[in-house]
Amino acid sequence: MPRPLFSSSIAGSLPKPDWLAEPDKLWPQWKSAGAALAQSKDDATLLWIKAQEDAGLDVIGDGEQSRQHFVHGFLEHVEGIDFENKVRMGIRNNRYDAMVPQVVAAIRLRGRVHEREARLLRAHTRRKTKFTLPGPMTIVDTVADRFYGDRIALATAFADLLNQEALALQADGIDIIQFDEPAFNVYPADAADWGVSVLERAAKGLICTTAVHICYGYGIKANIDWKSTLGDEWRQYESVFPALAASAIDQVSLECVNSHVPAHLMALLKGKDVMVGVIDVATDSIESPEQIAETIERALQHVPKDRLLACTNCGMAPMRRDVALKKIEALAAGVALARQRQSEG
Numbered sequence: 336m337p338r339p340l341f342s343s344s345i346a347g348s349l350p351k352p353d354w355l356a357e358p359d360k361l362w363p364q365w366k367s368a369g370a371a372l373a374q375s376k377d378d379a380t381l382l383w384i385k386a387q388e389d390a391g392l393d394v395i396g397d398g399e400q401s402r403q404h405f406v407h408g409f410l411e412h413v414e415g416i417d418f419e420n421k422v423r424m425g426i427r428n429n430r431y432d433a434m435v436p437q438v439v440a441a442i443r444l445r446g447r448v449h450e451r452e453a454r455l456l457r458a459h460t461r462r463k464t465k466f467t468l469p470g471p472m473t474i475v476d477t478v479a480d481r482f483y484g485d486r487i488a489l490a491t492a493f494a495d496l497l498n499q500e501a502l503a504l505q506a507d508g509i510d511i512i513q514f515d516e517p518a519f520n521v522y523p524a525d526a527a528d529w530g531v532s533v534l535e536r537a538a539k540g541l542i543c544t545t546a547v548h549i550c551y552g553y554g555i556k557a558n559i560d561w562k563s564t565l566g567d568e569w570r571q572y573e574s575v576f577p578a579l580a581a582s583a584i585d586q587v588s589l590e591c592v593n594s595h596v597p598a599h600l601m602a603l604l605k606g607k608d609v610m611v612g613v614i615d616v617a618t619d620s621i622e623s624p625e626q627i628a629e630t631i632e633r634a635l636q637h638v639p640k641d642r643l644l645a646c647t648n649c650g651m652a653p654m655r656r657d658v659a660l661k662k663i664e665a666l667a668a669g670v671a672l673a674r675q676r677q678s679e680g
């Protein structure tokens with residue numbers, strides 16, 4: 336079946352119900368443990384699969400209900416990392432502090448990382464599925480290194496572990512594997528220099544669709560404050576898009592609506608599918624279908640119609656659950672309107 340026009344999906348994360356974890360937090364505490372927690376994660380995943388289907392999204396994800404945080408959820412399954420003794424570290428070029436685990440020995444996977452939720456997702460929707468993993472450069476920026484002593488060496492080591500899990504996710508039946516690389520916008524020169532090639536290493540050998548999500552972060556205060564320092568034109572993408580256009584990665588997810596990213600930068604992604612952010616995750620106000628259709632139409636000036644996919648600007652983990660639900664409904668309604676306008680010419 337051909338892909339629907341402006342195929343819609345969320346960037347990745349969705350809020351966790353308050354019976355699963357503390358609401359409105361980026362690093363929430365789980366509300367249960369052991370088998371009860373595993374069951375609660377499954378239940379929350381099923382609930383969001385249904386909500387995405389009911390809204391009418393074309394590509395369905397697990398909403399990252401099974402991981403505490405998009406990076407540390409992966410690290411918990413890695414040997415050589417000390418989670419007992421977290422340290423405070425400025426992350427994203429010291430934009431905000433986080434308590435991060437430490438790399439203390441050579442890293443390797445303990446086993447599968449996301450098998451349970453990936454198979455649950457595959458078993459419970461007939462639509463295309465997307466699964467997210469943190470990108471190697473962003474992992475390196477969210478962990479304290481006490482062993483490798485070199486960012487590229489550590490990122491390369493993580494890329495090999497990510498590749499191992501990505502190949503297994505593909506075998507689970509996942510259609511699109513997306514790596515989240517917000518760090519690309521923090522270190523744009525490094526991203527072009529080595530970030531993209533290390534990312535390709537993480538995606539090596541995948542025959543499913545591959546994607547990368549590059550954003551200006553969750554809608555939390557530290558990020559909103561940072562964005563206000565970036566000036567009228569955010570040109571971070573300008574460094575990394577040419578490298579991505581020349582890479583083996585199939586799709587690129589970027590921030591668009593309410594951002595100061597010059598729309599013409601999207602033209603640098605020639606030959607790639609462009610996932611255009613049409614939903615702002617930094618505000619609780621719900622986009623109207625007209626607004627979303629207009630964002631898509633603006634992007635169409637720089638992206639061919641059959642290459643344009645509709646997405647959220649970023650993950651919705653720290654949002655209110657009711658707001659996130661309304662936003663995914665809005666996304667589907669906006670895409671439906673944009674399709675209708677296209678067919679009317």
Ligand SMILES: [Zn+2]
Nearest residue numbers: 550552649650
């Ligand atoms: Zn993001």
